[in-house]
Amino acid sequence: xxxxxxxxxxxxxxxxxxxxxxxxxxxxxxxxxxxxxxxxxxxxxxxxxxxxxxxxxxxxxxxxxxxxxxxxxxxxxxxxxxxxxxxxxxxxxxxxxxxxxxxxxxxxxxxxxxxxxxxxxxxxxxxxxxxxxxxxxxxxxxxxxxxxxxxxxxxxxxxxxxxxxxxxxxxxxxxxxxxxxxxxxxxxxxxxxxxxxxxxxxxxxxxxxxxxxxxxxxxxxxxxxxxxxxxxxxxxxxxxxxxxxxxxxxxxxxxxxxxxxxxxxxxxxxxxxxxxxxxxxxxxxxxxxxxxxxxxxxxxxxxxxxxxxxxxxxxxxxxxxxxxxxxxxxxxxxxxxxxxxxxxxxxxxxxxxxxxxxxxxxxxxxxxxxxxxxxxxxxxxxxxxxxxxxxxxxxxxxxxxxxxxxxxxxxxxxxxxxxxxxxxxxxxxxxxxxxxxxxxxxxxxxxxxxxxxxxxxxxxxxxxxxxxxxxxxxxxxxxxxxxxxxxxxxxxxxxxxxxxxxxxxxxxxxxxxxxxxxxxxxxxxxxxxxxxxxxxxxxxxxxxxxxxxxxxxxxxxxxxxxxxxxxxxxxxxxxxxxxxxxxxxxxxxxxxxxxxxxxxxxxxxxxxxxxxxxxxxxxxxxxxxxxxxxxxxxxxxxxxxxxxxxxxxxxxxxxxxxxxxxxxxxxxxxxxxxxxxxxxxxxxxxxxxxxxxxxxxxxxxxxxxxxxxxxxxxxxxxxxxxxxxxxxxxxxxxxxxxxxxxxxxxxxxxxxxxxxxxxxxxxxxxxxxxxxxxxxxxxxxxxxxxxxxxxxxxxxxxxxxxxxxxxxxxxxxxxxxxxxxxxxxxxxxxxxxxxxxxxxxxxxxxxxxxxxxxxxxxxxxxxxxxxxxxxxxxxxxxxxxxxxxxxxxxxxxxxxxxxxxxxxxxxxxxxxxxxxxxxxxxxxxxxxxxxxxxxxxxxxxxxxxxxxxxxxxxxxxxxxxxxxxxxxxxxxxxxxxxx
Numbered sequence: 001x002x003x004x005x006x007x008x009x010x011x012x013x014x015x016x017x018x019x020x021x022x023x024x025x026x027x028x029x030x031x032x033x034x035x036x037x038x039x040x041x042x043x044x045x046x047x048x049x050x051x052x053x054x055x056x057x058x059x060x061x062x063x064x065x066x067x068x069x070x071x072x073x074x075x076x077x078x079x080x081x082x083x084x085x086x087x088x089x090x091x092x093x094x095x096x097x098x099x100x101x102x103x104x105x106x107x108x109x110x111x112x113x114x115x116x117x118x119x120x121x122x123x124x125x126x127x128x129x130x131x132x133x134x135x136x137x138x139x140x141x142x143x144x145x146x147x148x149x150x151x152x153x154x155x156x157x158x159x160x161x162x163x164x165x166x167x168x169x170x171x172x173x174x175x176x177x178x179x180x181x182x183x184x185x186x187x188x189x190x191x192x193x194x195x196x197x198x199x200x201x202x203x204x205x206x207x208x209x210x211x212x213x214x215x216x217x218x219x220x221x222x223x224x225x226x227x228x229x230x231x232x233x234x235x236x237x238x239x240x241x242x243x244x245x246x247x248x249x250x251x252x253x254x255x256x257x258x259x260x261x262x263x264x265x266x267x268x269x270x271x272x273x274x275x276x277x278x279x280x281x282x283x284x285x286x287x288x289x290x291x292x293x294x295x296x297x298x299x300x301x302x303x304x305x306x307x308x309x310x311x312x313x314x315x316x317x318x319x320x321x322x323x324x325x326x327x328x329x330x331x332x333x334x335x336x337x338x339x340x341x342x343x344x345x346x347x348x349x350x351x352x353x354x355x356x357x358x359x360x361x362x363x364x365x366x367x368x369x370x371x372x373x374x375x376x377x378x379x380x381x382x383x384x385x386x387x388x389x390x391x392x393x394x395x396x397x398x399x400x401x402x403x404x405x406x407x408x409x410x411x412x413x414x415x416x417x418x419x420x421x422x423x424x425x426x427x428x429x430x431x432x433x434x435x436x437x438x439x440x441x442x443x444x445x446x447x448x449x450x451x452x453x454x455x456x457x458x459x460x461x462x463x464x465x466x467x468x469x470x471x472x473x474x475x476x477x478x479x480x481x482x483x484x485x486x487x488x489x490x491x492x493x494x495x496x497x498x499x500x501x502x503x504x505x506x507x508x509x510x511x512x513x514x515x516x517x518x519x520x521x522x523x524x525x526x527x528x529x530x531x532x533x534x535x536x537x538x539x540x541x542x543x544x545x546x547x548x549x550x551x552x553x554x555x556x557x558x559x560x561x562x563x564x565x566x567x568x569x570x571x572x573x574x575x576x577x578x579x580x581x582x583x584x585x586x587x588x589x590x591x592x593x594x595x596x597x598x599x600x601x602x603x604x605x606x607x608x609x610x611x612x613x614x615x616x617x618x619x620x621x622x623x624x625x626x627x628x629x630x631x632x633x634x635x636x637x638x639x640x641x642x643x644x645x646x647x648x649x650x651x652x653x654x655x656x657x658x659x660x661x662x663x664x665x666x667x668x669x670x671x672x673x674x675x676x677x678x679x680x681x682x683x684x685x686x687x688x689x690x691x692x693x694x695x696x697x698x699x700x701x702x703x704x705x706x707x708x709x710x711x712x713x714x715x716x717x718x719x720x721x722x723x724x725x726x727x728x729x730x731x732x733x734x735x736x737x738x739x740x741x742x743x744x745x746x747x748x749x750x751x752x753x754x755x756x757x758x759x760x761x762x763x764x765x766x767x768x769x770x771x772x773x774x775x776x777x778x779x780x781x782x783x784x785x786x787x788x789x790x791x792x793x794x795x796x797x798x799x800x801x802x803x804x805x806x807x808x809x810x811x812x813x814x815x816x817x818x819x820x821x822x823x824x825x826x827x828x829x830x831x832x833x834x835x836x837x838x839x840x841x842x843x844x845x846x847x848x849x850x851x852x853x854x855x856x857x858x859x860x861x862x863x864x865x866x867x868x869x870x871x872x873x874x875x876x877x878x879x880x881x882x883x884x885x886x887x888x889x890x891x892x893x894x895x896x897x898x899x900x901x902x903x904x905x906x907x908x909x910x911x912x913x914x915x916x917x918x919x920x921x922x923x924x925x926x927x928x929x930x931x932x933x934x935x936x937x938x939x940x941x942x943x944x945x946x947x948x949x950x951x952x953x954x955x956x957x958x959x960x961x962x963x964x965x966x967x968x969x970x971x972x973x974x975x976x977x978x979x
Contacts, residue, residue: 162276162380164269172260174198174216186247186269203231220261222253228270246270287318293370295389296377301325301342304386313393315362330359342374345387351375356394369398410562413441417566422573425580427455428474434544434570435477442562443546445526448475448534448570450542452497454578471542472497480525480549506531506543513540515564517555528554532563534571541571541578587650588613600627602635603904604720606834608808610816612781613827614645622649622711623779623827624657628664631945631956633720633838633904636664639732639777639831640713643754652684652709656755660715667947670715670728674755674762677713678730681756684709710756714749714777718769721902723837725775726766730755733783736798737767738774744801746794769835774804774811781826788820808832842869844901850890858886858899862909865901873962874907877940884933885911885955888919895952906942907959914952 166182179194187194200212219225228248250266286294286307293310295303306321314321314329326342327335338357345352352374361368373390421433431448439446449471473492492498500506505516509531518529529547533540544567548555555563592611600607607627622642630636638660642653659680663673712732718725727735727747731754738744750763769775776797783793800818804811812832821828844865848854859879866875882899888911889897895914902908921934937944941957 162272164272166267168194168265168267169254170199170216170219170263170265172220172256172262174200174220177262183267186267187245219251219253219263222261224253225249225251248273293389293391293393295321295391297342297387297389299346299384299386301339301346301387310391313361330357334358338372342387345374345376346384349376349384357391366395368393369395406558410558413437413562414565414569416441417569421570422576425577427574427577427581430570430573430577431475431542432477433573434566435475438546438566439477440479442559442566444480444549444552445478445547446476447473447492447545448542449492449498449544450474450534450574451540454541470497470499474542500543506545509533510540510543515560518545525549527552530555530560530563532567534567534574536568536571536575539575541575544570583647587647590647590650590654595624596626601905602627602629602718602833603633604723604836604838605635605718606808606836608812608832610812610830611828612816612821614781622653623781623829624653625777625829625831626657626660627831628661630664630667630717631908631943631947631958632910632954633902633908635718635720637716637718637775637777637831637833638664638713639779639829640711640755641732641779641827641829642709642711644709652681652711655684656681656711656713660713667945669764670717670726671762671764673715674713674728674730674752678753678755678758678762681709681711682758684756708756710754712754716775716777718833718835720836720838720904721843722768723771723835724766724768726764728752728762728764730762733778733780733794736776736778736801737769738776738801738804739770740772740804744774744776744798746798771835771837772804773835774801774808775833775835776801777831779827779829781828782815782819782821782830784826785820793819804834808834838902838904842903844899846899848886848897848899850896852890854890854897855883855886858882858897861899862901866907869903871903871907871962874959877959878907878909881937881940881957881959882909882911884937885909885957888933888955889913889915892917892919893952906961908956909959910954910956912949912952912954916948916953918946918948918953919955 164182164186166186167180168176168183169178171177176194176197176199179189179191183194184190189197200209200216204212215225226249228246230244230246246269248268248270252264252266254262254264256262287305288308290307290309293313294307295310296305298304303321303324306318308318311318311321325335326338329335330338334357338355341352341355344350352372355372355374357370357372359368359370360366370391371394375388376384377386377388379385417434417437420437422430423433424430427450431450434448435446452470452472455472455474473494473496476494500510505518509516510533513533513535515530515532518531520526520528526547527550529545532544532546534542534544544563546555546563595611596609600609609625609627611623611625622640622644624638624640624642626636626638628636628638638657640653640656640660642649642656644652656677659677660673663676668676711730713730714727714732714735715730716725716727716735727749729749730752732751734746734749734751736744736746747765747767749765752762753760778797780790783797784790785793788796796819797815800815801811806814812830815830816828844861846858846861848857859882862878862882863875866872866878871878886897886899893913893915898910898912900910900912902910919934921938923935934944937957940959942960944955944957946953946955
C-alpha cells in the first residue's frame, strides 16, 4: 500500500452519513435487500464454515471460524435480512468513525477477549441496513433451514453491489494466501498474481514499507486493526505506475490449522462510500427540499414514493399518494397518453424531456400545465425497477410565452409594416400597402379614408376640426369574399367622396385624434371594429378602420395600441407622399417656366426639342436646354444637367441657365462661357458667392459646410454664314452629328471637368457642318437607365438616327419611341437642329482701305445691296448708320475695315477692324460738337453691340425688315431727339 499520511485516517474516514447514503441511494434507485456471498479463491485446504445467527438476522460465520484457517470470505453468507434492525457493532463504528490508521490500531490479545477465541466483527462499518421496506420492491427469499439459521439467496441488486466489500487473508508468512473475486474487482489484480504477494511490498510506498512491516508483525501477533489506507495499485506489465485509491480496512487476527498466526482483511472502497453519501444527500433533497414535483413509479405504473412538493400541489400527505396511477391526477385522455409514454420509457429505456401535460389540481378549475421529464431507474446491477418522474409547473411560463408570442407577432407585423409601407411616394399606393399588411394578419376587413382637401393640395381642409370634412375612400381590403365593412349603410366605393355623421364614432375619432370602438350591429358579419385616426406631425390626415368578423378574437388593448402604431406609420408615409407631391409639382412648374417657351427659332437652323420630366415617384431633375440668338445671325445651343434632384436642383438649373444667357449676350467664346459658368457654379452653394468660393478653394476644407453644386454642360455656337460650329464641353455627353448620306457619329469633343469642380481649363473644337446635317444634343436620361448601361444607350441612340432628312419633329418622336424613355428615373432633354446655311446672295461682304474715302464707298455699297434686296425703306437709315460705324473705325480703329451685310429674318450690318478697344456709348453734353454717333445708332437700330474677334473687333447693328411687325424709326426725328 502507498504512503500513509499522518492525517489520512482523520480526513477520509467514512461517517455515519456515508453509511446512511447506501440506504438512501438504494431507496431512490429501488435497490432490493439481500447479499450474495463473495466466494474466495482457495488454492490450498478445504475451507468449511458453519452458519450462525448475526445481529441482522442473516447467516454469517460463527465464532469457530476464528480457529479455522483459510476460511471463505468473511462476508460469505452475510445479508441485510432484517429491515427493521439498524444496529451496528459498536467496535466497528468506533473504528470507522474515528478513522483509525496504522498508528492507532486496536490491539486484541491472542485468542480474543473470551476464552482465547478471536473477535469476529459482527458487521462492516460501512454496511448499513437498507431503507424502509416500503421503498424497496419485496423480494421472495428462497433457501433451506439448517439448525437455527436460514440460508438465503438474494436476487441481484443487494447493497453490497453499491459499497463493494471485498476480503482476502494473510498467512503466517505475511503473504496473501486467499484472494476473493471482489478483491480482484476492487484492486484489479487476478488471483494468480495476488496469491503469494506481500501486501506491504505491493501496496505501500517504499518510505512506508518499514512501518508497514512493523504493523504486519503486530497483526500476526494477534492484534486487531482498522483504518483508512491510501494505496497504489501495483505497476502493470507496461511499466506504467498503478492507480491510486483509498480503502477502509478491517484486519482480524486468526490462526491456521497448525496454530500459526494469520489474519483476515475486510476492505471497503471509501470513494464509493463518499459517492453514496452524495447520492443520499441528493435523494433527501429531492424528496424533502426540491421545488419540483418528484415521483418514483414502479413497474406496475403505480406511485411508490412522492416528494413533499408533489403532495403540496395535489393535496394530502406523501403516504396518501402511494399506489395511485396517473389517471388519478389527469383527465382520461391525458392520462392515457402519459401512461403510454411511461410504458414506453419502461420498455425501451429512452428518456423523455420536456413533455407537456395539461390537467387540473384539486379545488381549482384553472387549467394547469406541467413540463415532465421521465427516465428509467435501475438497480445496482442494471435491473429496471421503475421510472423517475420530475415535473415543473409551467402555467405561468406558458402564459408568459403566449404574451411573448403575441408581442413577437406584433413586432413582426410592425417590422413588416416598416418594410412594406412607404416604398412608394404615391398616396393611394401607400394606403393600399397598409391594408396589404393588416389583412388578414391583423384583421379581416380594413379601409382607409383620406381628407379630400389634402389630396387636392390644400394645407388645412375646411371643417377639419369637427371631423365633418369630406373624405375620399382610397383603399379597401377584405379577407371574407368582399363582404361589406359593416351592416346597415351601403358600403362606400373606392374613390368615392363621403363624410361621417357628426355624432358617429368615426367623426369622433377624427375630432379627438383618438381611436374609437365602433359597435357592431346585430345580425351582421362584423364582431369588432376599430376606427383609428391617421395622425402625422400632429395633423389628422385621414381615418383607418379595422374590423374582425364573428369567430375571431375581439380587439383588445394590445390590438388597439398596435392599430394606432400601424396607422401612425402609414400616416407619416402618406403625409410624406403628399408633401413630396406638392414639392414635385412646384419644382416642375419652376423648371418648365425656365425652359424656352414653344419651339425656339434660330437663323440658319431648323430647331426641334423635347423635355420629359421624371415620373411622380422620382424628384424633378436639373436638366435644361436653351437656344440663344447671337449677333451676326449666329446661334448658341446649350444643353446641361445639374446633378441632384428636387427643388434645389431646379433652382440651381435656373440660376445656371440665366447665367448662360447673360454670358452668351456678352458674345464670349464657348470656352470662356464655360469658365465663367464654372465660377458661378462654385459660388452657388457658398454664402459669399464666387469670390468666397475662390478663397475657400485655396484653403483646407476640413470643416466646409457649404453645399456643392455640380453640373454638366455642352455649349455650341453656330455661324449660319460659314456653317461652322464651335463646341466646348464641361463633362457632358458628346454631341451626335448625322451628315447627309452618312451614318451618325459622336463628335470627339474633349469632355472637360463638370461645372463646379474648378481648376481645369476648357477646350474648344470647331467643326464645319454640311448643308442638311443633323446635330443632336441630349442629357443622360435619354441613354441611361437602371436596366440599360450608358454604352448600350449611346449605341441605341446613334442607331435610331438613321434618316436625317425626315422632319425634325418626326425624328424626335422616333428617337423617344425607339429608346427606353418611359423608365421615369430621370428627366430627359433632347435638342435637335438641322443645318440650313445662309445663302450666298443674302451676304454682302466688302473690304475698305483705311482712308476717308472709304466712308462714302461704304454708303454706296450699302445702298446698292439694299436696293438689290428690295429694301429701299431701309436705305437711308442703313446709309446713316454705316457711315457712323465706318467713321468710328477710321478714327479709333486699326488696320483694314471690313463691311458685311447679312439678310435673314432681319438685316444685320457689321463693321470689322483690327483695333481691340471696344466702343463705349456715352451721353454728349449740349455744348459738345461730337460724341453722338453711337447714340444715333442706338436710336435708329433695333439693337447694336460689339464683340471681340481673333483679329480685332466687330461693331454691329440690326434693323427689322419692312414687312415685319416692328415700325421703322424716322432718322430725322432721331436726330432731333439728340438735341
